[in-house]
Amino acid sequence: MGQKPAPLQTVTDDVRRALEEDVGSGDLTAELIPASENAVAHVVTREDMVVCGRAWFDECFHQLDSGLRIEWKVDDGDLLAAGTVLCTLEGNARALLTGERAALNFLQLLSGTATISHRYSSAVAGTGAAVLDTRKTLPGLRQAQKYAVRSGGARNHRIGLFDAILIKDNHIRAAGSVTAALEQAQGIGPKGTLIEIEVENLEQLQEALDAGARRVLLDNFSVAELRQAVKQNGGRAELEASGGVSLDNVRQIAETGVDYISVGELTKHVHAIDLSMRFD
Numbered sequence: 001m002g003q004k005p006a007p008l009q010t011v012t013d014d015v016r017r018a019l020e021e022d023v024g025s026g027d028l029t030a031e032l033i034p035a036s037e038n039a040v041a042h043v044v045t046r047e048d049m050v051v052c053g054r055a056w057f058d059e060c061f062h063q064l065d066s067g068l069r070i071e072w073k074v075d076d077g078d079l080l081a082a083g084t085v086l087c088t089l090e091g092n093a094r095a096l097l098t099g100e101r102a103a104l105n106f107l108q109l110l111s112g113t114a115t116i117s118h119r120y121s122s123a124v125a126g127t128g129a130a131v132l133d134t135r136k137t138l139p140g141l142r143q144a145q146k147y148a149v150r151s152g153g154a155r156n157h158r159i160g161l162f163d164a165i166l167i168k169d170n171h172i173r174a175a176g177s178v179t180a181a182l183e184q185a186q187g188i189g190p191k192g193t194l195i196e197i198e199v200e201n202l203e204q205l206q207e208a209l210d211a212g213a214r215r216v217l218l219d220n221f222s223v224a225e226l227r228q229a230v231k232q233n234g235g236r237a238e239l240e241a242s243g244g245v246s247l248d249n250v251r252q253i254a255e256t257g258v259d260y261i262s263v264g265e266l267t268k269h270v271h272a273i274d275l276s277m278r279f280d
Contacts, residue, residue: 117152
């Protein structure tokens with residue numbers, strides 16, 4: 001799907017941590033195999049999926065054996081049927097066996113995130129609404145999961161606390177009001193920083209609009225309330241629906257006219273794709 005991959009350093013660091021965790025001082029079981037023996041293997045999916053994680057998969061093996069060859073038959077973002085062969089590998093047998101688990105862990109996790117992202121983005125196709133992820137990611141793997149979301153056709157919200165301002169209920173209480181929170185936020189961060197404010201009812205929405213809000217998060221609004229919010233907004237601000245979103249109702253939410261729908265499930269509820277690495 002032409003998605004820009006995560007920065008190379010992120011991939012390298014993610015894999016280094018994974019191999020340190022799994023291999024430690026050395027793979028004892030791999031010593032059953034002669035050090036000079038080569039092998040050929042391939043990876044197959046046992047379920048329908050969207051592929052994601054090639055860079056992490058490759059890096060797992062290349063950190064163990066830079067000469068190991070991997071031939072991919074699919075690209076990140078491709079939609080596959082169960083039984084499809086993703087890639088073939090050829091190289092040192094010990095390296096293949098040692099890297100197998102870490103490589104598959106990355107590939108099955110990120111493909112799972114891409115697959116659920118694809119299902120959500122497909123569900124709202126044609127409505128004008130975009131599905132967004134959240135910060136509810138696995139610790140240490142945010143950049144990887146954010147990339148997987150894009151590979152599945154959904155979009156990223158802010159990366160972290162540093163690249164946008166999202167004023168939530170506790171921030172509003174601390175500031176004193178919706179208006180006060182928005183006024184204070186104007187002086188924070190570089191010029192052009194996204195400022196979004198969360199509201200819990202139509203009265204707060206009106207206060208936010210009157211205070212010049214450009215983007216408003218509608219927290220746990222019913223479908224009927226979302227329709228009213230869109231009407232009340234009249235195109236003044238971008239509207240994001242959040243809370244209680246599922247594949248069963250995301251289309252209905254999108255059809256209310258909101259601009260964005262944020263879904264924690266994309267990265268929080270991980271269903272790892274069932275993959276198998278088979279040696280020839």
